[in-house]
Amino acid sequence: MTPICKFQNPEDLEALPDGKTLLVSQMGKDIKIHTPGSLVFFNTETDVITPAFPLPVATTAAAANAEKWGAANCPGIPDARFSPHGISLKQRTDTRWQIAVVNHGGGERIDLFELLDYQTGGNPRIEWRGCVVPAAEVFPNDVAVLKDGGIVASHMYDNTTTELFGFSINVWKAMLGFNTGHVWEWHQSSGFHILEGSRGPFINGVEVSADNTTVYANVYFGGEILRLDRASGKRTGAATVGKADNLAWNSKGELLAVAHPGSTLETIRCFEHPGSTCTLPYTVWRINPTTMSNEMLFTHRGAPMGAVTVARELGGALYLGSYSGDRMVKMPYPK
Secondary structure: OEEEOOOOOEEEEEEOOOOOEEEEEEOOOOOOOOOOOEEEEEEOOOOEEEEEEOOOHHHHHHHHOOOOOOOOOOOOOOOOOOOEEEEEEEEOOOOOEEEEEEEOOOOOEEEEEEEEOOOOOOOOEEEEEEEEOOOOOOOEEEEEEOOOOOEEEEEOOOOOOOEEOOEEHHHHHHHOOOOOEEEEEEEOOOEEEEEEEEEEOOEEEEEEOOOOOEEEEEEHHHOEEEEEEOOOOOEEEEEEOOOEEEEEEOOOOOEEEEEOOOOHHHHHHHHOOOOOOOOOOEEEEEEOOOOOOEEEEEEEOOOOOOOEEEEEEEOOEEEEEEOOOOOEEEEEOOO
16 A cells, blocks of 8 residues: 555545546545535646646636536535535536536535546646535535436435534434435436435435446445435345445446444544544445445555545556545555
8 A cells, every 4th residue: 555645635536537637525624614625636647736626716717607507596606615525527428527526615515517628638627617505404425427417416414403422413313323314316407306215324425327327325324335226216226335435436337335344433533633644444345236246355454544435446556535634545456
């Protein structure tokens, strides 16, 4: 394992179609109060990091006047409170590349961007294209772009309720197995709806199949990954892997999931030191999306990094991101 110590809480990773660049979601230093973060590009061949968003004011102002892919009630381009979490990058039916970003800064929303200039040999860039604002009680974690420009996203729990010992009372309910979250879908033409079969205790990472007929959702405190028929919202399968965070496709069309086998106390200790490298143990799983059979690739505890949230394959390597700390990890992709 090789640590790359250049980041701020690199919670989610997406691979650009150039085959060498990662889009990195850098959460704010303190994820409990959603301090500002950023999106950056990481060139895996040169180890160079360049900002993706936010950018200088002049560039941002120009983007604000661009076409809109989001909802009519979007309040505008993200301000200095921009605090990204889960991200998704997909090519739409019209061949354009859409990025969706869970943004906790200044209220919950999903911001939409377009990936540009990735194919010219120059520097890739993104341009803001609007946002989607869910109901006030919705607390998203992750998102996946659909081919028509719509999105599916996770709702963890209602975060507007009372806290108990520093966490929403609904977090404690989720730990006890109560259904606190679900997967929801949005389209510009039809608005929002819930996939009813997705309800569970704390829905975390989400992904969609290449043909967009199937949704996969991590039920964090339920210890399983659900397979859902997108049209009906019904459950069609599940894989038991423990407390799974994010999902990512590998080059063979299999899902990679990162789960946290550590105790609740170990997790709480990580939150007590925001932005610091945490040694919360993790396990990386490979899942067959058709049968939901699963294989443990490896498990790890200790240095150089814990609290891993995502495993992304790129160029024969596996890149691991984390919700806490200054680094990601690179290692050979396990065969």
